[in-house]
Amino acid sequence: MKVTDLIKKEYLTWKSGDIISLSAGTGSGKTYFVINVLAKQAKKNNELILYLVPRTKLKKQVLNRLKKADVTNVEVKMYQAIEHSIVHSEGDISWLRAYDYIICDDSHYFTNDALFNANTEDSLKLILSASNAITLLMSATGELLIKYIKKFYSSRSIKEYSLLPDYSYIQKLSAYQSEQQLYASVEWLVANNKKSIIFIQSDKKAYELYSKFKDNAMFVCGVSSKYKRYVDEYQIEQMIENEKFETLLLITTAALDVGFNIEDIEVQHIVIDMLDTDTFIQCLGRKRLVPGADEKVNVLFQNYNNNQIGGKLSMAQKNVSLGRQYYKVKAVKTEKHQRMSLNNMFYYDGESDVQINNMIYVKSAFNVSRFKKYIEQPKGFIKEIQRLLGYEDKVYVLDDLQDRQRELNILQKYEEVVYYSSKEAKVILQELNIKNAHYKVIRDFSEANKIFAERQYPYEFIVSKGYITDDIGKRKQTRIYTLCKTK
Known part of the structure; x- marks a missing residue:
């Protein structure tokens, strides 16, 4: 079943101010529904759609799809542009009220990016303030965001649609522990001419891997990375246009973790180095199955040990502890010039009070629960990946x-x-x-x-x-x- 089959004609009953949650796996037709169903209906009613995405590569791909479908009533922006407008518009959000629909694609951006982007809470707050619009939250991993909205926007009603993901196309799921094993595995992929996508959490580590195999690879990282100069923009433009890459290996950071599609039957191996399981699922979803083809994919992932997870757990626990202290005393008085010494979970509101970024707090609390579960049971991270993918066979650590x-x-x-x-x-x-x-x-x-x-x-x-x-x-x-x- 696809999203269009799930929603049927119910989108005709949606009203201004409604929050629609669409939880469905990658490849389930979320973007297709917006471009080919919702946008056409909106055009009949002379309505405009704002389509928000978190990554520049995804923005280009969505624009390309809109052009091919000859859709003219959809404007594509990045969430970061919304955050920029908050700073520079001095409170004027009248421009946002021009839109009848606000589509938040890969809406888990608000929670997943919160730990390194303290502005995601602000952009969500602004989007939800546009009560004249229908807000559609689309994600394969949006569970935490919906919990957040239900907690902090309890007066708003949410209509929820959900499709269970299907990972039966995974033929073999394996893990690796050391960096040496990662390099050995990539050497095997090259030696056996296996076309592969390799997701690496650290841009430094991704670039080092690319340096070793650059005769057979293309490299992608975020626009703010210091390794950006090693990215071949022409190769990326061709990949966006064709949804394929010409090299044997695509080595990328989380710059491609959302929305972006690779539809290539030759890609049968995916390597993922991501601790955040939401990001893991998003990376896996970049490989789209060719319709009508009986494709199977082999997945190799980094198995994080207790020491590695423990470091992340400590950081999350610190945020939760500070957050609890804040909620206990309700407010902390400080001077504006002291803000830089505060944890990034807090900010100065301009009226001598310190406020808390609830998004960072909730994400940290969620991570504490998640990381503890991994540590407290044998092979906790491997078991979690197996559970998420419904993989019942044994996972061997190479x-x-x-x-x-x-x-x-x-x-x-x-x-x-x-x-x-x-x-x-x-x-x-x-x-x-x-x-x-x-x-x-x-x-x-x-x-x-x-x-x-x-x-x-x-x-x-x-x-x-x-x-x-x-x-x-x-x-x-x-x-x-x-x-x-x-x-």
Whole structure:
């Protein structure tokens, strides 16, 4: 089912001031509905539509679609332009009232970008103040935003439409742990001529990866990144026009995490390095399935460990703690020149009071709950990705598979080798360098046997009694250490 089938003719009953929530996965026809159904109806009524997007690449692609569909009553702007107008319009928002519909595409922008853009709350507030317009919030991951609106705009009614996403096209879901494994995986993709999209959270890390594989790759980052000069604008224009890229690899940051489409049957591998699972889902959705083709996609993602998640958890907890203190005392008096020393969750309202950015607070509280869940259960992040994608098969961490093969090779090398002292036999343990649950390298043969059994390695250390003859020909009893293969 597509969005147009879900809504049917109900859009004809929408009224000024209505907030419409459209929660549907990527490729479900949200943009198609706006351009081919809603815009045509609005044109009949001489109505104008404001179409808001969070990324410049997406803006260009939407404009391209509007041009192809010959739609003239839709104006496309970026959310950042709204935020800029708030600063420079001195409170005059009359221009916004010219629109009968305000479409907030990838509306999770308000919550997802809040932690590094303190203005998203302001743009949402301005948009919702246009009570003459019908506001349509569209996202595959907009759950938190709807909770926010229900909490802070409880007087407004929301009409909700929802389509469950379908990820059955994912053939294999795997994870990697280390940067070395990421590079090894990309080397495999290149060596085997596998066309792939690679999403990297850090623009620095993305550029370094691109530098290694630039003979086979194109690079995309945000317009404010210091690595912007390495982006080939012509390649991007061609990608926007054709919804395909010509290189073997597309290495990009979250600059392409929303809305933008790649419809190419040759792209069957996606690599994602994103901790925020909303962003993860958006990245995955950039690959659109070719209609009528039985496509399968292999997904490799970064598995964040507890230390990495713990750092993000601490930052989120700090925001939540400060927010609770604020709500407890209701207001904090300060001077205007002190604002720069405040946490970015707070701002000066121009009347000697400090106000809180509720969007940052809510997003931080949501992250605390999310990150704790990952840490408190084994393989928490992997389990969350499996849950989101409905993937029931086992997810293998490639680093573990490589370690497993390395360890089996070592065990095979020492199979049936006889040692007449524990010191000599421990050379095997030293080479294996296996760590126990307490991250200590095992030095005990019985502990090694337990781990071999847990990992289903067909080996065990056998300690037996035997005899050796010393230098003067005297026979004496000793312990014999042998690594034996089990049935």
